Amino acid sequence: MSADTRGRILGSAMELFATKGYAQTSIDDVLRRSDAKPGSLYHFFPGKEDLLIAVLEAHRAGIDALLFQPAWIGFDDPIERVFALMARYRMLIVASDCEYGCPIGSLALEMHKARKSVRERISANFAAWTDAVHRCYLQAADRFESGTNLRELAEFTLTTMEGGVMQSRTFRDVSYFDRSVKQLRQYVQALMKTPSRRVAAPKKRVGGSKAHPPGA
Amino acid sequence: MSADTRGRILGSAMELFATKGYAQTSIDDVLRRSDAKPGSLYHFFPGKEDLLIAVLEAHRAGIDALLFQPAWIGFDDPIERVFALMARYRMLIVASDCEYGCPIGSLALEMHKARKSVRERISANFAAWTDAVHRCYLQAADRFESGTNLRELAEFTLTTMEGGVMQSRTFRDVSYFDRSVKQLRQYVQALMKTPSRRVAAPKKRVGGSKAHPPGA
DNA sequence: GTCTATATACGGATAGAC
DNA sequence: GTCTATCCGTATATAGAC
Numbered sequence: 001m002s003a004d005t006r007g008r009i010l011g012s013a014m015e016l017f018a019t020k021g022y023a024q025t026s027i028d029d030v031l032r033r034s035d036a037k038p039g040s041l042y043h044f045f046p047g048k049e050d051l052l053i054a055v056l057e058a059h060r061a062g063i064d065a066l067l068f069q070p071a072w073i074g075f076d077d078p079i080e081r082v083f084a085l086m087a088r089y090r091m092l093i094v095a096s097d098c099e100y101g102c103p104i105g106s107l108a109l110e111m112h113k114a115r116k117s118v119r120e121r122i123s124a125n126f127a128a129w130t131d132a133v134h135r136c137y138l139q140a141a142d143r144f145e146s147g148t149n150l151r152e153l154a155e156f157t158l159t160t161m162e163g164g165v166m167q168s169r170t171f172r173d174v175s176y177f178d179r180s181v182k183q184l185r186q187y188v189q190a191l192m193k194t195p196s197r198r199v200a201a202p203k204k205r206v207g208g209s210k211a212h213p214p215g216a
Numbered sequence: 217m218s219a220d221t222r223g224r225i226l227g228s229a230m231e232l233f234a235t236k237g238y239a240q241t242s243i244d245d246v247l248r249r250s251d252a253k254p255g256s257l258y259h260f261f262p263g264k265e266d267l268l269i270a271v272l273e274a275h276r277a278g279i280d281a282l283l284f285q286p287a288w289i290g291f292d293d294p295i296e297r298v299f300a301l302m303a304r305y306r307m308l309i310v311a312s313d314c315e316y317g318c319p320i321g322s323l324a325l326e327m328h329k330a331r332k333s334v335r336e337r338i339s340a341n342f343a344a345w346t347d348a349v350h351r352c353y354l355q356a357a358d359r360f361e362s363g364t365n366l367r368e369l370a371e372f373t374l375t376t377m378e379g380g381v382m383q384s385r386t387f388r389d390v391s392y393f394d395r396s397v398k399q400l401r402q403y404v405q406a407l408m409k410t411p412s413r414r415v416a417a418p419k420k421r422v423g424g425s426k427a428h429p430p431g432a
Numbered sequence: 433g434t435c436t437a438t439a440t441a442c443g444g445a446t447a448g449a450c
Numbered sequence: 451g452t453c454t455a456t457c458c459g460t461a462t463a464t465a466g467a468c
Contacts, residue, residue, distance in 0.1 A: 005451080005452085020329070021239075021325075023237075023239045023240065024239065026442080026443060026444085027443075027444060027445080028442090028443080028444095036452085037452065037453055037454080038444090038445075038446085038452095038453090038454090039451075039452050039453055039454085040451070040452055040453085042444095042445070042446080043451060043452075044451095047444080047445075048444065048445090099328065099329070101325060101328060105325070105382060106325045108382055108385070108386045109317060109322050109325050109326070109382065109385075110237065110325070110326060112315065112317060112385050112386070113236070113315070119386065119388075122386055123386055123387055126383065126386060126387070152395045152398070153399065155383065155392060155395055155396065156376075156395070156396055156399040158379065158383065159375070159376055159379030159380055159382075159383065159396045159399075160372075160375055160376075160379060161379070162378065162379040162382050162383075163375030163376060163378040163379035163382075164375050166321060166324055166325065166375075166378050166379075167342065167371065167374065167375065167378075169324070169325075169328055170324045170328070170335070170338055170339055170342060171339055171342070172335075176371060179368045179371055179372070180371065180372055180375045182368070183368060183369065183372040183375075183403070186403075186407075187399070187402075187403040187406070190403070190406040191402075221433080221434085242462085243461075243462060243463080244460085244461080244462095252434090253434065253435060253436080254434095254435090254436090254462095254463075254464085255433075255435055255436085255464095256433070256434055258462095258463070258464080259433060259434075260433095263462080263463075264461095264462070264463090433468105434467105434468085435466100435467080435468075436465100436466095436467085436468105437464100437465085437466095437467105438463100438464080439462105439463085439464070439465085440461100440462090440463085440464095441460105441461085441462085441463105442459105442460090442461080443458100443459085443460080443461090444457105444459090444460105445456100445457085445458090445459105446455105446456080446457075446458100447454100447455085447456080448453100448454095448455095449452105449453080449454090449455105450451105450452085450453075450454105
């Protein structure tokens with residue numbers, strides 16, 4: 001029963017903060033889920049906020065292995081990867097009966113008055129997400145009209161994800177997410193060279209697109 | 217001292233829930249700010265959650281007089297009105313040193329597991345917002361390419377606002393909001409007939425646009 | 433309708449033995 | 451490092467006089 005107590009506590013806190021939020025999660029919740037005792041928890045983490053910081057750092061450290069890599073299995077095209085990432089969120093939404101919320105986004109709103117050390121860790125998570133998406137767009141830079149600001153597009157992709165997830169959770173209806181992603185897709189299309197120009201492109205996607213769910 | 221005690225309590229709760237969130241606001245906070253006593257509060261509201269419901273209904277009822285109308289003073293063009301609304305949010309962000317968060321968006325994330333009666337009121341607020349923006353786009357329907365889904369565009373406008381506000385608050389930097397709004401502007405442009413086609417339109421706006429802040 | 437005083441529960445955190 | 455027991459503040463809500 002002593003197999004990495006710290007890890008169990010951390011994992012439990014990660015799950016609970018993601019689903020219930022920080023304030024709504026009591027130390028006792030964490031203790032029960034991780035089958036640990038107060039003495040252990042406070043041995044590893046001086047206080048609840050330190051536990052949160054550790055959770056945020058774990059998120060940041062695992063973002064590639066736990067989010068991007070799984071999402072990108074089977075997708076090589078950088079643009080398709082962006083939408084495969086969106087499809088990943090869609091899956092999480094559906095799997096949770098539309099109760100899914102981006103853990104970082106939720107904490108971002110809840111923790112906006114918290115200490116700087118907390119807020120910086122949340123910012124770092126957003127930045128890591130945006131960086132990865134930015135890198136995707138950069139790999140496809142030659143397909144965009146010259147002068148297109150791909151950094152801003154990556155930020156806008158995060159905006160779309162967060163706004164779409166918020167609405168799908170509130171209305172308990174994935175289609176809100178799908179429609180937001182669809183608009184983003186059309187926007188990206190409009191920013192690219194060549195294409196059929198018209199933004200309301202029907203179904204003339206290149207390939208692999210059918211692997212995406214409705215909205216993607 | 218008896219001038220509409222209920223109203224004072226409600227108004228105080230509205231402000232506090234917006235800035236501190238629901239859980240972080242104690243009944244005592246509301247009491248002190250409204251200069252009321254427990255007996256009064258519980259006379260009007262059976263419990264804290266009922267107070268929240270009243271707040272959400274007040275938001276919904278006042279959305280036109282308190283949000284849209286002020287934002288639209290001096291703007292007649294329906295498209296410009298959409299971005300004037302965004303400019304309104306920008307003003308709120310700047311005025312609060314980037315601590316502003318959309319009250320409904322924040323509550324939406326915090327209250328996602330709350331009773332149905334609460335969640336429905338939050339949904340109603342989102343719907344009212346989207347409806348108003350939808351009406352703006354409909355008024356300019358003739359300027360869009362036929363077949364453009366203006367309802368989806370209105371939802372996407374909400375997505376952009378919420379996602380942009382979330383990032384500007386997290387990074388404590390309005391420019392995140394500005395850039396998201398800029399992308400939306402370019403997308404709307406791309407969906408319209410005629411225009412210079414190229415989406416990266418520099419500064420060739422029709423008129424009144426200079427009244428908008430940077431990002432709009 | 434409004435007041436003062438207070439019941440009752442639960443939260444984060446600590447003490448100190450083992 | 452882990453345990454049991456517990457302190458102590460704060461929170462929602464109530465009681466009951468006026």
